[in-house]
Amino acid sequence: MALAAADRARLIQLAQVAQVDRRAAPVSLARDRVLAVPGRFGDLLGGAIPRGSVVTVTGPAGAGATSAAVALAAAATAAGEWAAFVEPEGRNGASSLLGGIAAIESGVEPARCAVVRAVSRERWATVVGALLDGMLVVVAAIPPRLALGDARRLQARARERQAVIVALESVPRALTGAWPADATRRIVIDGVEWRGLEPGAGLLAERVVHAHVAGKGAPPRDARIVA
């Protein structure tokens, strides 16, 4: 958000070039099979996440978990690939929806970003599995008490398809649970400070997100992201 439009465009271009470069390479090494993530959330993840992995995102309502997930979806659409959001069932029928304008502002190409609405617990694993066949990034709100077996099956499918599951563990006013299996990266957002808005004046301008990342093959990091 604080990223100027020109900055964002440049980062997206760089990501695209990197992606084409990787596709054109005669041999792809494991360390090359990554999804480049531009922007500040990308810096938090070391610039890229391995394909075929699971990234969990959690944090209290309003701290920025959705924005972090959107940044990963934007990385996929910027590279010419597809992303999908699996929206959760709401508590008493009323859930919050992904803010499409916010997604577009963060660089998601809406023509290549599918949204699946109000997926029930029973169908959830089937739907996510089907989406992994066609999408590079599937941002899925995790239903409560997800079976470990289902999670492992999806993880295996993502590895096979070289797709990325972004497990969104908290969504305002929705029934969500935790990802029961292990994950490549776990992003925990502790809190947010908003800048620009004063009592009775100003406008929301930018925020500082307090995030913590842990995962395999990378040291845990604490970061304050201006986004």
Next chain:
Amino acid sequence: MRTCFVRCPHWAIIAARRRSPELRGAPIVIHARVGARDLVHDASEEACAAGVEIGMRWREAQAHCGEAIAFEADPLADARAFEPVARALESVTARLELETPGSLAFPTHGPSRYFGGDDALARAVRATVRGVLGAEAPVSVGIADGRFTARLAARTDTVVAPGGAAEFLAPFPVARLGEAALVGLLERLGLTTLGAFAALPEHAVLERFGVDGARRHAWARGDDVSAMALGDPPPDLVVTMELDPPVTSVDAAAFAGKALADRLVGELAGRGLACTRVVVEAQTEHGETLSRTWGHEDGFRPGVLAERVRWQLDGWLAAQAVVIPDGNVRAQQDADAFADGGLDSTTGALTLLRLVPDEVVPIPARQLAFFGGDAAAAARADRALSRVQGLLGFDSVGTLVEQGGRTPAERIRFVPWGEPREPLRPLRVGAEVATWPGAVPAPAPARVFDPPRPAELLDAAGLPVRVGGRGEASAVPARVGCDALAGGGGPVRAWVGPWPGDVRWWDASARRRGARWQLVASTVAGDVACLVLVEGAQASLEAIYD
């Protein structure tokens, strides 16, 4: 465009006499029902001599000419009778446009040169028509610039010189323009002739009488630019299949649908076309017509279209399965629920299936990106989304389209997968960007509640904050409460507002008046930025900046 207009006056009488030659010389009256009245449509010379007038009541005509032989008007038979004339004239020109039975028009450009001038062309046309109808047949030919002028010229068998249209038209009464409302108004304004109407400035006519008036003004000026609808008629690309016996099972309907889809795609491919938008239509045995548009930006391939047709039929027949078992209230409620969910509820089996290609394009040259890129990804995504659509229903999977609006919820439209990605309120109209004064400024919130969650916005004294008629707040917000916020809400740390919004004030049923605050609340889980709307006495949480 210089046009020749050929007219056989009293064609209905000529046609009647051609059908029954014994009527020659007898008075004939042809009458037709116009609304509740029975009026004289056409009358032979003998009947006219006895006092019958075209347009008079049939009963009155009988009083004038009791011995007249009467027929009901039969435009179809008249048109059939005119066919030999039209066919004969095809030796003069290949590009005929029939106007009514008894009159036709064609552009003179080629024929006139061939016959050596307009007068020679008129003679040739007259001779050709008389060759069919007999040497005595009345036929009038008018040649002039533009069709309207030619039509008037044909009444007097005139050839109007190029550029002389305005002069020729000037003395005619405005009634010839044919539009009753316009003619009445012009007459009351004292503009009784086409010349007087033509003398008005063009922009003034456009302002006062609109586009239609301006077009007729151009006619009166002898400046008729309307092109004639010539050339090959567009091929009929609609494919239809009668389902006999009527079909209730999804599988049987889908089987028929697949055959139909393959036929459509095949026929289009034969013409080098692909269909990017298709309307699937079905009729039930109770006479209901169902229709739904499906789109595919690269054009449907056979399997893909068959699949779409199957889903659509599945949707219609599945919705119906809920209604059919019994007609009680519960079933009806279920049907309503389906209708609300976007499915059309139907009754009865399907009897007819039709695929109408709504938009066709030349078959796109399909080229995959150099490194197997985007097109392959799109095809994979299409398969995955179609499969999820099969699992959850048509309306639960889609993409988002940005559109015009003020609030985050209004600015996004969810379009089911496969439907055309079009906004309801376009962002730009022509070259102009639509503006939405009072829109919530960027950044946009990442979580939107639709409908908004009930909330409370309280001032320091614990009273609800209200907004007056002039958009001023009763107090400064101090606390926001909502079940979507951690811990049920918290004190307001920063705010801006109220931003008053009065939308659709011209429409009493859709009018919404409210005021919005952008605020940051301190909850037990930390700061939350959100958008709060106060409408009347009720506050609601519209979105969270998550």
